[in-house]
Amino acid sequence: MFSEKVEHLIQALSLMPSVGKKTAQRLAIHLLQHDRAAATQIANAINAAVGSVGSCQRCRNLSEHPICHICRDSRRNDSLICVVEGPMDVIAIEQSTNFSGRYFVLMGHLSPLDGIGPNELGLDILEATLQSGQTQELILATNVNAEGDATAYYLAELARKYGVSTSRIAFGVPMGGELEYTDSYTLGHAFERRTQF
Amino acid sequence: MFSEKVEHLIQALSLMPSVGKKTAQRLAIHLLQHDRAAATQIANAINAAVGSVGSCQRCRNLSEHPICHICRDSRRNDSLICVVEGPMDVIAIEQSTNFSGRYFVLMGHLSPLDGIGPNELGLDILEATLQSGQTQELILATNVNAEGDATAYYLAELARKYGVSTSRIAFGVPMGGELEYTDSYTLGHAFERRTQF
Ligand SMILES: [Zn+2]
Ligand SMILES: [Zn+2]
Numbered sequence: 430m431f432s433e434k435v436e437h438l439i440q441a442l443s444l445m446p447s448v449g450k451k452t453a454q455r456l457a458i459h460l461l462q463h464d465r466a467a468a469t470q471i472a473n474a475i476n477a478a479v480g481s482v483g484s485c486q487r488c489r490n491l492s493e494h495p496i497c498h499i500c501r502d503s504r505r506n507d508s509l510i511c512v513v514e515g516p517m518d519v520i521a522i523e524q525s526t527n528f529s530g531r532y533f534v535l536m537g538h539l540s541p542l543d544g545i546g547p548n549e550l551g552l553d554i555l556e557a558t559l560q561s562g563q564t565q566e567l568i569l570a571t572n573v574n575a576e577g578d579a580t581a582y583y584l585a586e587l588a589r590k591y592g593v594s595t596s597r598i599a600f601g602v603p604m605g606g607e608l609e610y611t612d613s614y615t616l617g618h619a620f621e622r623r624t625q626f
Numbered sequence: 627m628f629s630e631k632v633e634h635l636i637q638a639l640s641l642m643p644s645v646g647k648k649t650a651q652r653l654a655i656h657l658l659q660h661d662r663a664a665a666t667q668i669a670n671a672i673n674a675a676v677g678s679v680g681s682c683q684r685c686r687n688l689s690e691h692p693i694c695h696i697c698r699d700s701r702r703n704d705s706l707i708c709v710v711e712g713p714m715d716v717i718a719i720e721q722s723t724n725f726s727g728r729y730f731v732l733m734g735h736l737s738p739l740d741g742i743g744p745n746e747l748g749l750d751i752l753e754a755t756l757q758s759g760q761t762q763e764l765i766l767a768t769n770v771n772a773e774g775d776a777t778a779y780y781l782a783e784l785a786r787k788y789g790v791s792t793s794r795i796a797f798g799v800p801m802g803g804e805l806e807y808t809d810s811y812t813l814g815h816a817f818e819r820r821t822q823f
Contacts, residue, residue, distance in 0.1 A: 430717050432689040434675045441671035444664035446656050458713045459643050460672070461679055461688050462733060467641035468672045474638035475669040478631045478654070479662050491658050492629040516655045520627050536659060 435461065487558075489551050490534040491516050499532060506530040508565040510558065512584055514538050514572055522570065530568075533558075538571060538580040550580075552587065559591040566594050573600040574614070632658065684755075686748050687731040688713050696729060703727040705762040707755065709781055711735050711769055719767065727765075730755075735768060735777040747777075749784065756788040763791050770797040771811070 431439070435457060443453035460468040484490070485497035492498070499505065499519075509530025513519055519532050535550040547553070558564060567588045571577035585595045601619035602611050611619070628636070632654060640650035657665040681687070682694035689695070696702065696716075706727025710716055716729050732747040744750070755761060764785045768774035782792045798816035799808050808816070 430720060431713070432679065432691060432694060434671075434679050434690045435688055438671040438675040441664070441668040444661065444667060445653050454717065455714065456642050457675070458688070461675060462712065464641065465676050467638070468676050470641060471638045472669040472672040472676070474631075474635040475657070475665045478635040478658060479665050479669070482629065482631050482658055491632055491655070493631045494629060497629060515659065516628070517652065520651065523627060 484536070484551075485534075487554070488532045488534055489536055489554070490519060490532060504529070507563050509568065510555075510564055510566075511568040511570050512555070512581075513570045514577065514580075518570065528568075535571070535580065538576040539583055540576060547583070552584075555584075556587060556591075559588060559593050562591075564591075564593050566596060569595055569597045573598070681733070681748075682731075684751070685729050685731055686733055686751070687716060687729060701726070704760050706765065707752075707761055707763075708765040708767050709752070709778075710767045711774065711777075715767065725765075732768070732777065735773040736780055737773060744780070749781075752781075753784060753788075756785060756790050759788075761788075761790050763793060766792055766794045770795070 430436070438457045438461070439450070439453045442448060442456050443450055445453075448456070460471075478493075481493040482491050483493065485492045485500055486495050487500040488497060490497050490499070494501075506529050509528070510533050511522060511528060511530060512533045512535065513522065514535050514537060516534060519534060522528055522532075533551075533555050537545055537550060539545060539547070539550065559567070567584065569581040569584055571580045571584075581597055585597075588595045600615065601622065602608065602615060608616060627633070635654045635658070636647070636650045639645060639653050640647055642650075645653070657668075675690075678690040679688050680690065682689045682697055683692050684697040685694060687694050687696070691698075703726050706725070707730050708719060708725060708727060709730045709732065710719065711732050711734060713731060716731060719725055719729075730748075730752050734742055734747055736742060736744070736747065756764070764781065766778040766781055768777045768781075778794055782794075785792045797812070798819065799805065799812060805813060
């Protein structure tokens with residue numbers, strides 16, 4: 430419909446998650462018609478980030494510094510480590526809780542069929558930290574699904590090896606959730622873990 | 627929350643229309659965590675398009691060629707010109723109709739308060755075409771709102787000067803539309819333009 434370079438831009442923008450063809454068309458036309466300065470700023474920011482953002486050597490979160498700002502923050506509690514699957518989980522926990530310990534970001538979960546084992550998740554780094562003896566509690570905040578549970582189980586075994594206690598975020602029927610609309614996996618676990626009333 | 631370059635990327639992505647902070651975070655993390663090849667492809671496509679896409683000299687639509695592919699297409703009918711406000715309107719008409727004439731893309735509408743007059747919309751180019759005598763009908767497909775109507779009115783006057791007949795896309799209550807939920811501007815016009823039943 431458009432000239433090649435406009436079509437290329439539309440195709441490239443539609444590589445972004447949840448951006449369909451129609452949205453990509455709107456974005457491309459908007460940027461070219463109304464905001465080329467923004468377009469250039471986006472391209473520059475992408476290139477700058479892709480060129481320099483790697484993984485924090487301590488927690489594996491995305492950072493362009495060898496040690497990220499959370500790991501550098503001396504006010505945070507070294508004896509607590511919260512393990513999460515990805516960077517968005519760090520944001521969610523920072524925004525919803527008053528957790529002031531450290532993080533370890535797996536950048537995924539164990540998935541043997543996809544060739545993702547302990548090494549791919551950087552568990553050697555986590556193991557070295559557990560071995561150092563300064564960790565008192567490992568909080569397992571992987572997702573509450575089959576993969577996240579399996580990963581949490583593996584991590585709990587690892588922690589036990591070094592005498593570090595573990596905890597798993599509570600899961601059950603969400604606040605305000607009606608049983609009728611709760612998925613069976615959640616409801617099954619919530620029923621099993623019922624507490625005295 | 628994140629390191630500077632990641633935050634810059636999030637800010638840049640949120641310059642896109644209808645991309646809020648949360649969506650921009652998801653996009654940035656996704657690109658950096660899972661798809662750096664796509665990220666680089668997007669940056670390259672933006673730079674290529676911004677660097678070379680301009681306006682077609684004949685119809686003003688976005689194109690990296692001096693004359694766009696629709697204007698170059700010799701199978702299209704030179705005697706019909708459809709005037710639209712923007713590139714997305716060309717897509718909409720190409721997809722919804724069997725129009726096979728030419729387009730003229732205003733890249734906006736008359737808006738004297740914003741300093742957008744006939745020159746800013748390239749109407750000198752359109753006038754030269756009308757003057758050449760090959761145009762039989764100018765189809766006014768600007769938006770159906772106050773600005774689009776005012777622009778259509780101005781274009782109709784221009785066409786009259788050169789003896790070119792004009793038409794305006796029909797407007798009224800949309801197909802399947804209920805009167806109760808139709809905005810008053812539309813309903814007022816639909817009522818006024820009622821036809822014998
Ligand atoms: Zn870190
Ligand atoms: Zn053209």
